Amino acid sequence: MLRALLYFFAASYLFVTLPSAFAATTQNLSSVSNLTSSSGLTSPEAFLGYPLGKWHLRHDQINYYLKQLANESERLSIEHSGESFEQRQQLTAVITSKSNQAHLDEILTQRKEAKSGKKQNGPLIIWLAYSIHGDEASGAHTALALSYLLASSNDSWVKQLLDEAVVLITPTQNPDGFDRFSNWTNNYRGQVDVSDPRHKEHKQNWPTGRTNHYFADLNRDWLFLRHPESRGRVALFHKWQPHYVGDFHEMNSDSSYFFQPGVPERTHPLTPEKNQQLTEKLAQFHRQALDKEGQEYFSRQVFDDYFYGKGSTYPDINGSIGVLFEQSSPKGQVQATDNSELTLNDAINNHLATSISSLKGALALKEPLLDYQSQFYQGRDKAKLKGRQAGYLIGANENRARVKDLEDLLKQHQITFYYLTKPVTQKNREFAVNGSLFIPLHQAQKSLLLAMFDNRKEFNDPTFYDVSSWNLEDAYDLDMARGVKLDIDVLSTEPPALDKLTLKPEAVALLINWQQDSAALLLEQLLEKNIHVKFAAKPFSVRVNGKEQHYPAGSLQVPLKQSKSSFEKLKSIITQFQQNHPINITSVNTSASSSGIDLGSPDFHSIKPVKPLIITGYGVDESEAGELWYYLDTKLGIPTTLVDATRVSQIPLSEYTHVLLPGGHYSSMNEVFARKLGQFASKGGVVIAQKGALSWLNKNHLLKADLKESRFFKLLFDSSDLSFGDKDTLSARQSIGGAILELKLDTSHPLSFGMPDSKLPILKNKALGFEDSSTPFSQVAKYAQRPLLSGYLAKEYQRSLSESPAILVEPRGKGAVVLLADNLMFRNIWLGSEKIYANALYFIPALN
Template identity: 80%
Template sequence: MLRALLYFFAVSYVFGILPSASAVTTQNLSSVANLNPSSQLTSPEAFLGYPLGKWHLRHDQINYYLQQLANESDRLSIEKSGLSYEERQQLTAVITSKSNQANLKKILAQRKEVKSGKKQDGPLIIWLAYSIHGDEASGAHAALALSYQLASSNDPWIKQLLDEAIVLITPTQNPDGFDRFSNWTNNYRGQVEVSDPRHKEHKQNWPTGRTNHYFADLNRDWLFLRHPESRGRVALFHKWQPHYVGDFHEMNSNGSYFFQPGVPDRTHPLTPKKNQVLTEKLAQFHRQALDKKQQEYFSRQIFDDYFYGKGSTYPDINGSIGVLFEQSSTKGQALMTENGKLRLSDAIDNHLTTSISSLKGSLALKDDLLDYQSQFYKGRAKAAIKGRQSGYLIGSQANTGRIADIANLFNQHQITFYYLTESVAQGDKEFSAASSLFIPLHQPQKDLLLAIFDQRNEFADPTFYDVSSWNLEHAYDLDMVRNAKLDLDVLSSTAPDSHEFEADSQAVALLINWQQDGAAFVLQQLLENKIQVKFAASPFTVKIDSVEHNFPAGSLQIPLKQANVSSDKITAKIARLMAMTPLDIATVNSSASVAGIDLGSPDFHSIKPVKPLIVTGYGIDESEAGEIWYYLDTKLGVPVTLADTSHLSKIPLSGYTHIFLPGGRYSSLNETLTRKLGQFASQGGIVIAQKGALSWLNKGNLLKANLKESRFFKLLFDSSDLTFDEKEKLSARQAIGGAILELTLDISHPLSFGIPNARLPILKNKALGLEDSSTPFSVAAKYAKQPLLSGYLAKEYQRSLSQSPAILVESRGKGAVVVLADNLMFRNIWLGSEKIYANALYFIPALH
């Protein structure tokens, strides 16, 4: 009888007759057990047909459930904030009382006045945002349980909350990555629970669900706004201007639970001290809630509050209180950890607990939060600008596209700026009306403006969870005057008119200055249409309408007499392209130059079509591969092949012109493949390799230059007299979390074409350097004599890197290897140095 009973239970479990032990129901979640839900609304369990947490949810299930609640409840409406790359809609539940729901237009009109600094008397705005990293899925599940409870509960404190506050709940901030992860872990979940960390359910494929479609970490994109998910999220933030933002994540599986405040000494100096005081007051509510359920936790360690490009810190520089929550991760249903078995249901319940403590804490501190936000903006939006103004003046030589990009960024962050109505001089710099902006310091978004252009090299604690500097002056490689003073009569809120393209019937060619960011896109589209384009190997000057115009090396020439296409088709195509990107194109009626090479010179080289391949897969840095893909795909329009490391040996490389090797670990690739890459280069192919890929090339003898790697640099640090408790400080000094360094360019090298100065700022985040090359003419750039521009970099690194190579081009047979010690496309915000990649694509094949 006992054997039969055991058999029944086993079969029942396998075939789903009995619920899984890891399944979560609204009723058994300890955080919401006493919230008295109404039975009139559809619960997550009833909607799904199984207990919440039995399977990892998909994004569409979450959206449909929010819509279901919105149809059933007069407390809940839906806010849309745009589509992801894969066209998944991002939804936010707006939950408040029936009367507030009927009054949302008026409330939103009040929220538009927040940056005026006036005293607030409207409702409290609380935003709880989850799962911006798609494989940190417990938050999204908790968001559904919380949405149901707030929409249905008759508990007195819930009714008070909804009368006095509006709660915004965004379950998934990274729809594409979220579904990538959910599908993976569900695919490998069996009927019998497997908590072995080695099981595929807990070991994601490449790329992981952490990142979005282009493998970008969206929780590093709040400032830069390179991706649509981020743009929609920041628009939502400024529309509602929340008082409190809860940012829910997962951390390593062997942790407990974290909530801010973070490490006190690692809070950005621009964050008001009152912000941290309120964060600590809110933390008391989280402590009480977690203590009640006997859940261990910690604060004031590991995580900081420094980089404003994250979800918990962006609010801090925008008049809100942002709080980070980190739950140890199961990466599946159940996982054996150092602390025992951890279940998805535990993770969901913990996030639900601190979601509720966030609501209770915010409600209790309502007056403090309203007053804090008003004080943050008080006095910053006085009358319209009058007379002489002080602020930042920025410009980019002959590059309207770059100025258009940063102007768009300012608009999204609601930073006030002005265009110039005429060229102005400040100090020894000239700023043209076409490619300059003035940003007044006296404005509501002053603190955010200061943060975006923050320039500091001294730090009390040199430990950084992310980068130590992100100064957009350097990222965009701008000319900048920080203490500019301009009169009102040279400022305008309207962008200058763009030049209309009109080709002269007598024209022999069109010329494009390669310094313009839009030039590479136009070049690629012309090549796709089989239109011949040439580039200049050296500078030249031509006369246009009796005025001399200088064109630097790299400038493009489009001859209007071509064998396979008429001049009318060429000019029509150019006109269409100019409508898509800011660009100046010159028309010339003679091949003769005033100085330098003539247009018919052999130093104008025809550009060949490109067919690049990016190596992807296990060991490859997701972000770096994604940044290259994003640039080639979205900014140039290049058809690009992504090839997994496991497939490379089977791919005939002769069908490609360029092989990109992003940073990462290439230890899984064998010597056969290095020989294959060597043959590819010898036969005319271009290999573009950066950071970790260089170690593999060096070991396979594809790289002649010797490397300085982490072991080399660690020997530079004296640790002989340090005590044990100074070990962490030494590790912090040895880390390169992300500092901005200056390179000195060989401006005659084709890799430097289109970069207006002999100096180039780059972001360095890896202990890697190159020794002086014995190969002649191979060094395209060196680290400057005093390389540090902004952020933290230990003196030992600064001395060792000083005037050592940073970018090399090594010839190999008919082809070449482009060697990059750093990622010059960091998070796709480093517009100043991304030109290096375009030069490697289009110019190096002809001039290596």
């Protein structure tokens, strides 16, 4: 058990009994028991009223303790980096000497020059971040012990550290998930600890504490920044530009302890070799610390340094050294494992050991770390140029909102970009002033820029701990010209002005191009206000002020033949919407088109309000359910009902327009509900199902198409001449960690409305597909003949998927079943394909 950190014996002195982790990593490996402090700081035990680790902490306890230390210690101040979705404060302890605390503003001014490549003379910046997965709780507990030690200790190594460094400690990077887990495990802890892994203390409910409010894995969001916790975290990173980042996690309970370096062959090629050399030098300190603890460990296996969207790799592409730590998880107080009984205090001790070894190792390597960061940002290729510049030219046809999202992302990553002052033609493509960006390659953040748009397809090792590609060109479905050179006089740092609608009484209708991402949100707001809106099933053109304007299928029409009060209400909605969202809206004074259908055509269909239901709970993929909920809730503003699979049979489905089934196995849903779901569709409802949910639909005879599942694809791989040693290599080839594939769309199908062309990039991470469908007109999309755009996908998969169906819509009575072989909402960064869901919501009930 973790012994009490401190006991109060006198008003002016604290005598400390510390766990052996402290002794294992102190200067000269000497003991720091009997540590004295004249500051009279409150220990974690004194604050909590019980020894640290006796109960799982809540996030509010952690924050209050940090604030307590900040009030008592001249070494510690608080950095606030925003709130979680549930409005929990994200706090970081800034710990350094009293003198450095008095000059933090000057230090932060110095840190603004970190990307200049100049020689650095300021303090070392060390950031230790814990519990980004809320159910990996030992890290947050460790953070409190470490914060107290650094704030109170007069040991020589601590004083040297705080004189020469600023230490940032973030105990919980996922406050909402952390509290979800803490409450669960504390609720099921009895007076006698139960080590049985089957006990409810160790088996969380759905959703688990690993994820945040929207069930997102925040350790996959460092690049994409879809969530406020991530945005605050990355802002903190660039504010301080740390030299070293320790990223503390937990892993399988039967494991030992891991720290980087990871698998050498699986390090991203954009990561400098010097980065891995310094990581190895730091590892020597961790080995020494854990050897003193008698704790087994491993490196250079299992985990890699490839995907830059994680806490241990994002620093690597931003001039820092990021190191991943993985402790076997007790998931409660004590759990029986293959090795022995594992306690929460064991996990805290181990993380405490490597936290201190991180501090001592970074301090010992201070000059190499300072020099490494300077060298990372040196060179002509990372200096801002004048005159003609080379870079990426990016555009999204008729979709200013898509580009605005990318702008916001680039700003948060401190990537420089420009707007166009006049249209540019490059490589037979037109890039308009409104809706285009130019991103120069010559800038401090060049490495990160290259990583975000990396589209490589060749790899030395086909094994990936996460996705093998995340190219934002495909995720955003952008027009992109690489290697473009533009003169500075066609570039501006100021965005072009957006047209604002002037709504006049003589107008007969408003027209909204559905290709705009903002159009779906506006549509939902209009429907909620009972404004009549129609969509075009066929394309058309109108002349406005002497200019021809083309509107593709799916474009919206708001008829203006209504009362004066309705007209004023509409005008108010539009005016307010355009203040917050980039969107082009055109008013016309005639129903006559210049080509295509007229505005009074029967090919304009009224759109009815939607009321969706997402099936959640045990058996459902947390992240996919959360992505759908996030989209419907935050992007479209639709009131969305979440119902667990175990309860959904009791729900009257007739009260809903759509039922969404994320990926999962759905073993808790039976044939009775399957019949109920089929009746729901037959009576006019729409079922939207993806990935694993298709297997359940198929088993329950709700699909007409035949599935190709993992068993089918495994037969494609020839293993007859392989040795036992080739087993892992074969397994890696059979795995689809995440590759970007191209779909070919039937652009006349309503599910494809609003897509800029017939090509659609998607992220595939599951071995699943369809046989050719025998249902007429049901195929919306198929995989391209050569489907791989970026990342790794075995040739066997590429050949089998080539030109096979990927998206189907099967009519069922008055309704339909929408079938998606892939998750088109992947991590809520796949903006190019998320419109498929909007089309399924608003158009499929009218056209199926």
